[in-house]
Amino acid sequence: MRRAEEGQGDRSVLSNLDRRDPVKRMLITVFITLVVMSLIVVCAGPMLWLFKAATSTTNETLGDPFSLWPSGLHLENFVNIWTQVEFGKYFLNTVWVMLGSLVLGVSVATTGGYWLAVLKPKGSGFVSALILATLFIPGVISLVSLYLTVIDLPLLGISLIDTFWAVWLPAAANAVNVLIVQRYFASLPGEIFEAARVDGAGPVRVFFSLVLPMSRPILGVVALLTLVGAYKEFLWPLLVLPSPDLQPISVVLPRLASTTEFAPFMAALFISSIVPIAVFLVFQRQFLQAAGNAGALKG
Structure with missing residues (x-):
């Protein structure tokens, strides 16, 4: 009887027995x-090899490509x-x-989220549906129209090519x-907004005094997604930033692969790989907190 009760009370994969x-x-x-060791090797292995290649000479890396630790630190690759x-x-x-x-x-x-979720003016539901519908349009289809818009900006009649505004x-x-x-x-308590309006707070004050301070987790998520998306984008900066003096790392790296020695190029790849990791470490608390809040709201 006791064993049966333990089996019924334990819903995990492994029982107490x-x-x-x-x-x-x-x-x-x-x-x-x-x-755990396999996950560590899969996740950290490429970065360790990249660090080894970035701090070794070209001959050392090609002579022993499977080594994960350099025989000597050649930091001049980063300087070069x-x-x-x-x-x-x-x-x-x-x-x-x-x-x-x-x-x-x-x-x-x-x-935009405040206008759609809190203010909710007439037609906000239709606008929200239109925004959602844009997710079903492949980026390749809108690429041409977006490029033509950037070349000749409507109303202003100016070109944004070779400016960061185009990105x-x-x-x-x-x-x-x-x-x-x-x-x-939309998941925030509506009573707070009603109380603020009763106290005479306008939409702008509610936005800056209530909504933004309560939304730090989701702001961290949006910041993380935006930074990583901007960092890894290749095709669009290649099109709108033809001048090499304005191009970001994502556009320059393929060109460096054919014009730079192997060891310094590995150093460039290592620097490029560290950036998104650093961005995630900065915003990881907000990201995990937002994920936890989403699970709590769903539950």
Whole structure:
């Protein structure tokens, strides 16, 4: 009877009886250890090899390509790639692309989500449906029309080619971010907004004093998605930033592959790989907090 009650009360894959068995417990420990070690190798292995290749000479890497640790630290590879091919200039261009996309992207997502979820003017449901419908349009189809728009901006009649605005504006008009923020704002308690309106707070004050401070987790998620999206974009910056002096790292790396020695190029790849990892580490708390809040709301 006791065994039956334990079996009914335990809904996990392994019962309490299995955990008490020394042999099964040892097998479980070995299995979990192997899984964790495999994940570490899969995730950290490429970065370790890239670090080894970036801090080794070309002959050392080609002579022992399967080694994960360099025989000596040749930091001159980083100096050479930074100075000889002006990698610092391309890195700065990437920073400008990411920062502009971040500011405009978060601004559009928060104001759009606030307008759709909190203010809810007449026709907001139709606008929300239109924004959702844009997700079903392949990016290749809208690429030509977007490029023609950037070449000759409506109403202003100016061209944004070879300016960062040509990258910033399309990055800001991200339907996914707007819909994510809208869903989050819609989950906030409506009584708070009603109380603020009774106290005489206008829409602008409610937005800056209540909505934004309560939305730090989702703002971190939007910031993370925007920064990573702007960093990894290749085709669009290649089209609208033909001048090499304005191109980001994502556009420059393929060209460096054929014009740069192997070891300095590996150093460039290592620097490029560190950036998205650093961005995630900065926003990981907000990202995980937003995921937890989403699970709590769903439950």
